[in-house]
Amino acid sequence: MASNFNIIWDEFSVPLRIFIKRRINNEQDVEDVLQNVFMKIYNNINKLEKLNNIHAWVYTVTKNTIIDYYRMQKHDSYLNELSEDIAICENLDEKTTINEISHCLIMMIQYLPEKYKQALTLTEIENVTQKQLADKAGLSVSGAKSRVQRARELLKEEFLSCCNLEIDGRGNIIDYEVKNLECNYCKR
Incomplete structure (x- = not known):
């Protein structure tokens, strides 16, 4: 389990940080969201064997974590804009x-x-x-x-x-x- 997580960290930590940074301006918040993403991945790593597309799953977890971040910040106007952006993003898959x-x-x-x-x-x-x-x-x-x-x-x-x-x-x-x-x- 830990080796799978390390592989995911090595592969996704930099691209996810960039992905999050495009949607959140505060560097500390970017790091917090990235940490939350990897906590969710770690807690659900057992689902990886059942998944066909790990890449899509990791980015879906990330998108949902960003939405959660804005909900907690109560940025309703930005949340609506972000939801549209993420909906577009979901269509712009690999x-x-x-x-x-x-x-x-x-x-x-x-x-x-x-x-x-x-x-x-x-x-x-x-x-x-x-x-x-x-x-x-x-x-x-x-x-x-x-x-x-x-x-x-x-x-x-x-x-x-x-x-x-x-x-x-x-x-x-x-x-x-x-x-x-x-x-x-x-x-x-």
Whole structure:
């Protein structure tokens, strides 16, 4: 039980602190809410074996703890606003975030130089193997691999110039923020 809790702490403590901090301004209150979240997780750790999506469960516990915090503070006006924000947040789960980012990436691919656009479209979107790409483009297999790798690097550079990613302990993208307001690909 303690080892499961330690794993959850290692994976979620930083992203949850950021998540809470976006909703609560006072640093001491952020720490208190984070502590309450982990107390609830610790007290209900036995439910983990029955859960398919630990990530969703942890964030649901966190959202409910934030709501409890505002109820105790009797910030009714902010609680209503927060409830709407959390309702929206519940819809912006991990899959939605990935879908939004995927849309951005597909848009960015369209503006890559043609040979890189072709390489990524075929291999990443149409699931063509790199060997098949080599045959279609008249390249050696190593040439096709290099082209796909370079295309991925260009796409990554473009994406990171536009957006900041929030990543959990497993390396999964849990949220993103458009940092460049001039970015035409990723509008939230």
